[in-house]
Amino acid sequence: MQSFNFKLPTEIIFGRHAEDRVAEKLREYGASRIFIVYGGGSVVRSGLLSRIECQLTSNGLAFQVLGGVQPNPRVALVREGIRAAISFKANFILAVGGGSVIDSAKAIAHGTANPGTDIWDFWSGRAELKKTMPFGSVLTLAAAGSETSDSAVLTNEDTMRKVGLSSPLNRPVLAFMNPELTYTVPKKQLVCGIADILMHTLERYFSCDKEENAFTDRVAESLIKTVMEASHVAVKNQQDYDAMSEIMWCSSVSHSDFTGLGRRKDFSVHKLGHELSARFDATHGASLTALWGSWAKYVYKDDIARFAKFAERVFGITDGTDEERARLGIEMMVTYFQNLGLPTSLPELLDTKLNDSELYSLADLATNGDKKKLGTFHPLTRKDVLAIYKLANVK
Secondary structure, three states, X not given: OOOOOOOOOOEEEEOOOHHHHHHHHHHHOOOOEEEEEEOXXXXXXXXXXXXXXXXXXXXXXXXXEEOOOOOOOEHHHHHHHHHHHHHHOOOEEEEEEOHHXXXXXXXXXXXXXXXXXXXXXXXXOOOOOOOOOOEEEEEOOOOOOXXXXXXXXXXXXXXXXXXXXXXXXXXXXXXXXXXXXXXOOOHHXXXXXXXXXXXXXXXXXXXXXXXXXXXXHHHHHHXXXXXXXXXXXXXXXXXXXXXXXXXXXXXXXXXXXXXXXXOOOOOHHHHHHHHHHHHHOOOHHHXXXXXXXXXXXXXXXXXXXXXXXXXXXXXOOOOOOXXXXXXXXXXHHHHHHHHOOOOOOHHHHHOOOOOHXXXXXXXXXXXXXXXXXXXXXXXXXXXXXXXXXXXXXXX
């Protein structure tokens, strides 16, 4: 194992009826005024929000709610939440939902603890995040892994930028995880969530660090195989507790950093996908599968042995040269995404081919006018980014 720092302060309550312990655990963490954040209303229709509110009321805990979080969460709603949480004098922010809701709750917690700083200043790098307030989540969608991760993503509607912020202060203190709460998510959200889970580990597995990290690699490979196996069951039967529970736990582990210890993250595909989400409101997980194959075909020669190892460990491909196995492994990963009904090109994602002007604009935005390189496996310049977008822009 190579050197690493790893701290996961999140207490996880996992299993059936985990959400029934919300009030009990919040009291343990000193919460008395809880600001609840949720999304489009499914938690209202299912009765989950009402059950949590009843718990809080019966335990003498005050609360206020804010709904309306959208996929690719918007900074405007976060600002509204910060103002409301400050007015309410909240001392705990609770997300009830998936990754977009949790990311919004993180930002509201940061903004409430730093009332003199506009929240976008932290995401744009104009201010450094040095303090926050406690926050946690009741998870309803296995995808982003935000319930354990040190990252959060926001979209600025005014500038059409989607930006991630990584900070130890993004780690929640609590996560309530009942796989049964994911039974009713729409099939598109399920498969896009599966894609995001896999990509969080793929973007750590394909690293520029070539030193041996045997256990980390085995963890990553096992997680990928577990998610793929469980997904075949889940897409046929979302009521299968075993499959949904494996997917939910892998989601949290995948983005907790545990599958990449001792290696530098790449995350260039995420950054390329963020531009598509910001510009076209593309679903996050689908934006990743639309690009991954093109990225892999563009960069794999930087470390053919790594891609060949991936093909052998994940897909059991042992015949042929390293290059032949590497290329077949990429093809099999792309085929897996296709079999889930996910897009593997930009025209499939956006229902249209992009013109050269749009591709150049995306590449320019992603690299800040070629002033920054993306990723670590093959640091991408504007020229590289444009080439990958063009590869992905074929019907």
